Amino acid sequence: MVLGRLIKEGWELFKRKKIITFVLIFISFLMSFLILVGLSVFYFSNELVDFLKTKLDFSVYFKDNTSREDIVKLKNILENFNGVEEVVLISKESAFEDFQRKYIANPIIIKSLVELNINPLVDYLIIRAKQPEVYNEIAKYLETSPYRAIIDFLTYSENKNVIERFIKVSNQFKFIILIFLILIFIFTFLIILNLTLLTIYSQKDDIEVFRLIGAPNYFIRLPFVIFNLISSFLGFLIAEFAFVFFLIRTRDFWKQLITTLNPELFFYHNFLTINLSILFFLFLINIFATMTAMSKYLKI
Amino acid sequence: MLVFKIVSKIYQPDIKALEKISFEVKAGEFVILVGRSGAGKSTILKLIRKEENPTEGHIFYKNLDYTKIRGNEILKLRRKVVIVFQDFKLLNDRTVYDNIRLPLEAMRFNYREIRKKIEEVLKSVDLWNHKDILAKFLSGGEKQRLSIARALSTNPEILLADEPTGNLDPISSFEIAETLKNINNQGVTIILATHHKDIVDYLNKRVITIHQGRIVKDENPGKYTLI
Numbered sequence: 402m403v404l405g406r407l408i409k410e411g412w413e414l415f416k417r418k419k420i421i422t423f424v425l426i427f428i429s430f431l432m433s434f435l436i437l438v439g440l441s442v443f444y445f446s447n448e449l450v451d452f453l454k455t456k457l458d459f460s461v462y463f464k465d466n467t468s469r470e471d472i473v474k475l476k477n478i479l480e481n482f483n484g485v486e487e488v489v490l491i492s493k494e495s496a497f498e499d500f501q502r503k504y505i506a507n508p509i510i511i512k513s514l515v516e517l518n519i520n521p522l523v524d525y526l527i528i529r530a531k532q533p534e535v536y537n538e539i540a541k542y543l544e545t546s547p548y549r550a551i552i553d554f555l556t557y558s559e560n561k562n563v564i565e566r567f568i569k570v571s572n573q574f575k576f577i578i579l580i581f582l583i584l585i586f587i588f589t590f591l592i593i594l595n596l597t598l599l600t601i602y603s604q605k606d607d608i609e610v611f612r613l614i615g616a617p618n619y620f621i622r623l624p625f626v627i628f629n630l631i632s633s634f635l636g637f638l639i640a641e642f643a644f645v646f647f648l649i650r651t652r653d654f655w656k657q658l659i660t661t662l663n664p665e666l667f668f669y670h671n672f673l674t675i676n677l678s679i680l681f682f683l684f685l686i687n688i689f690a691t692m693t694a695m696s697k698y699l700k701i
Numbered sequence: 702m703l704v705f706k707i708v709s710k711i712y713q714p715d716i717k718a719l720e721k722i723s724f725e726v727k728a729g730e731f732v733i734l735v736g737r738s739g740a741g742k743s744t745i746l747k748l749i750r751k752e753e754n755p756t757e758g759h760i761f762y763k764n765l766d767y768t769k770i771r772g773n774e775i776l777k778l779r780r781k782v783v784i785v786f787q788d789f790k791l792l793n794d795r796t797v798y799d800n801i802r803l804p805l806e807a808m809r810f811n812y813r814e815i816r817k818k819i820e821e822v823l824k825s826v827d828l829w830n831h832k833d834i835l836a837k838f839l840s841g842g843e844k845q846r847l848s849i850a851r852a853l854s855t856n857p858e859i860l861l862a863d864e865p866t867g868n869l870d871p872i873s874s875f876e877i878a879e880t881l882k883n884i885n886n887q888g889v890t891i892i893l894a895t896h897h898k899d900i901v902d903y904l905n906k907r908v909i910t911i912h913q914g915r916i917v918k919d920e921n922p923g924k925y926t927l928i
Contacts, residue, residue, distance in 0.1 A: 403809060606790075606792065606793070610791070610792055610803075611804070611807060613779075613790055614780070614804040614807065614808070614851070614852075614855065615775075615776040615778075615808070615855075616776075616804065616807035616808065617773070617776060617807065617808075620807040621807075
């Protein structure tokens, strides 16, 4: 019964303090929406890194005079490497055929090959690992193995540098997003704190009356907390709808960017975790800001 | 019932509001505190409600030493020792009914009790027909009667009235005095702070005269003289 009355009083504040209610809803909407956007950026950046990692190919090119027997021996060793999915040997002949097929529409290249009258390509191995980290180990092994002498070059290191640079930038970007979110939390806290002070000030006559009649502290204080929570929850709901609308509208754009990218699916799969976390932070900031305002300016 | 024992109150830095005052109020008594503005009448009322603490001396309510009352006990005391003011202190944007309902809800009365109590106190101050009107639309006399009704709704033992007729015309002032008299006849102890001589004469009760923070006279009914 007491809780019902407190909720009723909180609801009364919600109805009567229109401007403060509007600002509270707006700031809660902004915070929730920005958290959702921030999480999406995290997801997007992780997906992009994973996508780029799948594009990471590891090829071992051999010197021109290397015997096929040595290459097959190395292929067998690499196939037994922990974490290696497959090793494909591409002979210089099949590489040459592929090359010709690829550039059949380019008369300059075809003419050059005819004039050259030899196969300029070499044998090579394509290695596919389950995890990109395995490539590192293979590279280390090849650097020190007796087969080093027959290897011309590895394509891995060049791609690796590009991807590592991207991961570094992506991590820095994530860090900036995190700082941005922390700043949003702090601003939200300060705004809610000041709005609560305004509400307390605008309610000073009522508070005086309640003090006068000896109302318990919680009866004076809790309606402010409930009022803030109602407004914040409404702001959160609006942000939620706005975000879902945004995801639906941009569905095709993400697929065009990377086929595996589906923020909508990610959002629905993690619906409870994401939303409960946002609500938790929003309510935590609200309660903390309201309590701070009351402990400072509503001493009873 | 209520005892002041050599009580002094000094406000910082060195303003002596009360100086070694002693008096006793018996249950069901009607006591009028008179004195000029700043004499210390309101300070006495604040001390009785424990809104202030004495700098020296002791206050007892039903043998309970005020220095030993803490936290929720203070709230309980304030429900038994209620007060009405010159400026009414009403919830002006709420109805007459809500002005009494809210405090009762705050004190966790149940709905049936609340309805019954509101009807009883509003009828006792002749405001039942105004129950749905916003408090801000009442006249001064009606506002003070509503304020008294709210005070009575918690079944108080002592009703303090701090210049309750200060903002009222003479007719309304006498109506309020009459209302206070009726409440006192029902057994509620009343301590009225006023400087309206006509009201004091009309009430014909015990009068304590305060001057510069000291009790200069404590006279029985009908013997009140101006200092």
